[in-house]
Amino acid sequence: MLDAEQIDFIQSGVSIAVASRDVRLVPSVSKAVGCRVAADGRQVTLLLDAGQSQQLLRDVAECGELAVVFCRPSSHRTLQLKGHDACLVELAPGDVERASVHVQAFAEDLLPLGYAEPFARATHGFCTEQLCALRFTLSDLFDQTPGPRAGQRLEPQA
Amino acid sequence: MNRRPTLDSIRPCLEGAVPAAVATCDAQGIPNVTLVSQVHYVDPGHVALSFQFFNKTRENILANPQATVFLLHPQSSARYRLALLYRRTETSGPLFESMKAKLAGIASNAGMSEVFRLQGADIYQVLAVDYVPGAEVPVSQEGACHIARLRQLSERLATCAELAGLLEQCLQGLAAQLNMPQAMILLLDPTAEKLYTVASHGYAQSGVGSEFPVGRGIIGMAAQCRTPIRIAHLASEYAYRRVIHEHLAAADGSALETEIAFPGLDEPHSQLSVPILAGARLLGVLHVESAQPHRFGYDEEDALMLLAAQLGASILALQQLAEDTPEPVEEGAAPLVPPGPPLQVRYYPVNSSLFVDDDYLIKGVAGAIFWRLLNLYQQGRREFSNRELRLDPTLRLPELDDNLEARLILLQRRLAERSTDIELHKCGRGRLRLQLNRAVVLQQVEAG
Missing domain, CATH: 2.30.110.10 (Electron Transport, Fmn-binding Protein; Chain A)
Incomplete structure (x- = not known):
């Protein structure tokens, strides 16, 4: 399971990229605009714009495989999570608000790096009517902060 | 679809x-x-x-x-x-x-x-x-149209009838047409795996005559790999001084001109070096830089590669023209020996370095050429052709593969920067005139 600090990190307005693959093992990739973690620290729900993620959603529906990378641009800290049971679920109350907060928090992290706010917000722009949720159970966790130790498996907390 | x-x-x-x-x-x-x-x-x-x-x-x-x-x-x-x-x-x-x-x-x-x-x-x-599809912000359309600007610059270069003018027009055009005010042209010294600065624009000190090793730094790698090299942020391992220092410290480092400081910004956040080629032959490197990060992109790289291609063909053509068809020598009456104490010129054949009144002027091929010119001057000569220098047995210049015209430009620039008493001017295609405003005393110093 994820520890409290890791949960804070992935829910804190970081950049999120999600991948799956089709039956021929061709990868698909898209961006997510928010994330929430259940109280058990294992169930992770990603918020995506369905219009930007059609192939990925098709692939997840088919195989359930999912990899997601979380990165904070200002620190380069990066975590990758994987799951084998990903599926589309209903939005929960407050998910649109959660995504909006995420987009704003990401933009604020980017500003000191020299990006203009409209650009920073646009990178995670989403269409409210197209917001959807993918939920998976955490199976593997990797530290992917750039460096020779990138890719190291992190031991799940007992 | x-x-x-x-x-x-x-x-x-x-x-x-x-x-x-x-x-x-x-x-x-x-x-x-x-x-x-x-x-x-x-x-x-x-x-x-x-x-x-x-x-x-x-x-x-x-x-x-x-x-x-x-x-x-x-x-x-x-x-x-x-x-x-x-x-x-x-x-x-x-x-x-x-x-x-x-x-x-x-x-x-x-x-x-x-x-x-x-x-x-x-x-x-x-x-x-x-x-x-997704959220986007409008992009400003103020970026220069490179192809149009490049055409203007290309037309400017096409009118140049001699090498010095070509190099000058190229650098002025880069500043005016492509908004690249910090630029330099280095030519290859084919015998020594190094490049020498023959012209620059946008620096307090021109750095003409300074040298850079082939195979090191952005400039040296562009030469060695004959490929454009571009950096969008300041990178200390590619700093000019560090590169030159590392080259000198290396066991295989051949001697570089170190008396003349290399031009260039202290903190170039953007750098772009492109090879100047003529056919398969490397002639040198065109280098631009900027204090601003991400100044040069793929479009700028393409523009400079095209410019360097024209530069390469023109350098070769003008070099040939200067040596094949010199205008005839017209020797006037020798001028009177000017008044004032004579200049002391010392020459060290070991590395062909030359000092004027204790001030370093130049070394290498350009140093040897100038020493020869001064000796001929003492014999009453004032005007010289590129061709006679090329064939001069005391200079032993390579028959081909050395850009004599560029060496002479380098020498002229160094003299213009370092001395008011010695003037070396073009006096027609493939011709030079030496003028001394003070008497000179020549001293050759053998290594001892």
Whole structure:
């Protein structure tokens, strides 16, 4: 399971990229605009714009495989999570608000790096009517902060 | 079916300004996703990713060569997906060096110079480019139209009838037409694996006569690999002084001109070096720089490569013209010996270095030529042709492959910068006139 600090990190307005693959093992990739973690620290729900993620959603529906990378641009800290049971679920109350907060928090992290706010917000722009949720159970966790130790498996907390 | 964007039309996404997400999948069907700082444009059908560590992405593409990349446009935030097929890895050569330099800039900007190190350039075929609809911001359209500006500059160069004018027009045109005010032209010394600065623009000290080693730094790698090299951020390992110092410290380092300081900004955040070629022959390097990061992109690189191609052909043509068809010598009456104490000129044949009243002037081929001119002057000669210098047995210039005209320009510039008493002027195509405003005393100092 994820520890409290890791949960804070992935829910804190970081950049999120999600991948799956089709039956021929061709990868698909898209961006997510928010994330929430259940109280058990294992169930992770990603918020995506369905219009930007059609192939990925098709692939997840088919195989359930999912990899997601979380990165904070200002620190380069990066975590990758994987799951084998990903599926589309209903939005929960407050998910649109959660995504909006995420987009704003990401933009604020980017500003000191020299990006203009409209650009920073646009990178995670989403269409409210197209917001959807993918939920998976955490199976593997990797530290992917750039460096020779990138890719190291992190031991799940007992 | 929707019309797809071409890879060429989305090159700003391939500048490394915004990280890209790369998805791969292993043989068991487990996907992997990672962020990369550089998706490098190779040609209209290929990109390259940097291979820095043996990680899951690398393991996956070796087992399953399919990769999908999510890109953001660094100004508009427009989104694109690339469908890629891994083809091969290059661990040396032009593409590798170009990516290595670019990565050094990115790493330095990210505070990760010790972490990022290129092991290979993984080359992928681009199977499809897809536009992904989403929020975008308008991009300002004020960028210069390079092709139009380049045409103006090209027309300017086409009117030049001699080499010095060509180099000057090129640098002035870069400043005026392409808004690149800091620029320099270095030519190859083919006998010594080094480049010498023959013209510069935009610096307090011209640095004409200074030298740079082939095979080191951005300039030296552009020469060695005959490929454009470009950095978008300040990278200390490519700093000019550091590169020159490392070369001098190396056991195989051949002697470089060190008395004349290399021009260049102390902190160039953007640098672009392109080779000047004439056919298969390397003539030198055209180098531009800027204090602003991300100043030069793929378009600027293309523009400079075209400019350098014209420069290469013109340098060769004008060089030939100056030696083949010199205008006739017209010797007037020798002027009276000017008043005032004589200048002391010392010459050291060991490295052909030359001092005027204890001030260093020049060494090497240009030093030897000038010493010869001074000796002929003492015999009453005032005007000289390029051709006679080329054939002069005391100079032993290479028959071909040495740009004599460029050496003479270098000598003229050094004299103009260092002395008011000695003037060397062009007096027609392939001709020079030496004028001494004070008497000179020549002293040759043998090594002892």
